Amino acid sequence: MTQRRRPPKSSPDRNGLPKARGRWLLAVLTPLALAGAGIAIWTSFDRTTARHAPRRGAVEDDDHLTADIPPVETPPRPPAPAPEGMVWVPGGKFVMGGETIFADAQPSHEVEVDGFWMDRTEVTNAQFARFVEATGYVTIAEQTPKAEDYPGAAAENLVAGSIVFRPPDGAVDLAAEPQWWIYVPGADWRHPEGAASDIDARQDHPVVHVGWLDAAAYARWAGKRLPTEAEWELAARGGAEGKRFVWGDELLVGGAWQANIWQGDFPSENTADDGYTGTAPVATFPANGFGLYDMAGNVWEWCSDWYRPDYYGKSAKRNPHGPPSSNDPWEPGVPKRVQRGGSYLCSDAYCVRYRPGARGKGAIDSGATHVGFRCVKDD
Numbered sequence: 001m002t003q004r005r006r007p008p009k010s011s012p013d014r015n016g017l018p019k020a021r022g023r024w025l026l027a028v029l030t031p032l033a034l035a036g037a038g039i040a041i042w043t044s045f046d047r048t049t050a051r052h053a054p055r056r057g058a059v060e061d062d063d064h065l066t067a068d069i070p071p072v073e074t075p076p077r078p079p080a081p082a083p084e085g086m087v088w089v090p091g092g093k094f095v096m097g098g099e100t101i102f103a104d105a106q107p108s109h110e111v112e113v114d115g116f117w118m119d120r121t122e123v124t125n126a127q128f129a130r131f132v133e134a135t136g137y138v139t140i141a142e143q144t145p146k147a148e149d150y151p152g153a154a155a156e157n158l159v160a161g162s163i164v165f166r167p168p169d170g171a172v173d174l175a176a177e178p179q180w181w182i183y184v185p186g187a188d189w190r191h192p193e194g195a196a197s198d199i200d201a202r203q204d205h206p207v208v209h210v211g212w213l214d215a216a217a218y219a220r221w222a223g224k225r226l227p228t229e230a231e232w233e234l235a236a237r238g239g240a241e242g243k244r245f246v247w248g249d250e251l252l253v254g255g256a257w258q259a260n261i262w263q264g265d266f267p268s269e270n271t272a273d274d275g276y277t278g279t280a281p282v283a284t285f286p287a288n289g290f291g292l293y294d295m296a297g298n299v300w301e302w303c304s305d306w307y308r309p310d311y312y313g314k315s316a317k318r319n320p321h322g323p324p325s326s327n328d329p330w331e332p333g334v335p336k337r338v339q340r341g342g343s344y345l346c347s348d349a350y351c352v353r354y355r356p357g358a359r360g361k362g363a364i365d366s367g368a369t370h371v372g373f374r375c376v377k378d379d
């Protein structure tokens, strides 16, 4: 029986995110040697047979079974017909951040953001393939790392690849450095678990293994841009004020999961009560108040802002776009941008960063199995 646990006290460095690509390449050979040619940990569950209701005993109290659907107000009229696949996010003031268990989400602060168009869904593999076909773009994970970019790295480590989630056999110390990531040669957006894997049956899943630089290149090609962190949070909240989740205050609505996150004891037991152990097709779960899908879970989404854990105390009030440079005390000197929304690896007992007020971060040259993006566009 799965017991819900209290979310852990957390600091910016205890979010379970993988370390930067450069640190893998500079590491001893063990991770690469262990990775081999790739592993197939991804398993798709057919939604027609998957369990969507919580298992008996999976929640502690009945109030989590109570529907809590925020009132949806009629948004202001969009300025023009919607670009294909996008919805209008009306601008306005909102209280940003404030997830009390996360030091980097403090203090909560009011910001005002102008309206914008936003992709309804995370960018899919099919959409990213059109970009690559049109431009010949080669993602960072597909490129052989150059010695001059990673000074000190052993020549044997300079192998194209990316960071893949590998569940340990049993319980691990969640407070220690994450033990569930591994650098896999040959892992990239076309081969999410390594060279032996493919995306043939995942065309409508979010693209993964894209670094910030890859996402920004796609956005430029599409005539769009990456959202600021404030835009992303305004959009995620869907017009509702101060809710715990993007759909309301209760984890389950009518007994059903509202996002692709993790159920079970992370990181060794994934019960997939929501139907998915890995990524899900975009828009599988209900949209939020603005008609946006997967603003919680499925994959993390890159934002345009540099990451600093202390930025919220200094943020501009109107259309904030982040600090001028990044600093992550956990990996000083590694340029990092903000990620938002959590992923299929976030659970109610660990990470918890699928909530709209929580933050993530990643090195700009580092993707992973659980990192994707979506774009925005000005009117």
Ligand SMILES: [Ca+2]
Residues within 6 Å of the ligand: 260, 261, 262, 263, 272, 273, 274, 275, 276, 277, 278, 344
């Ligand atoms: Ca799941």
Ligand SMILES: [Ca+2]
Residues within 6 Å of the ligand: 122, 294, 295, 296, 297, 298, 299, 300, 301, 341, 342
């Ligand atoms: Ca997402």
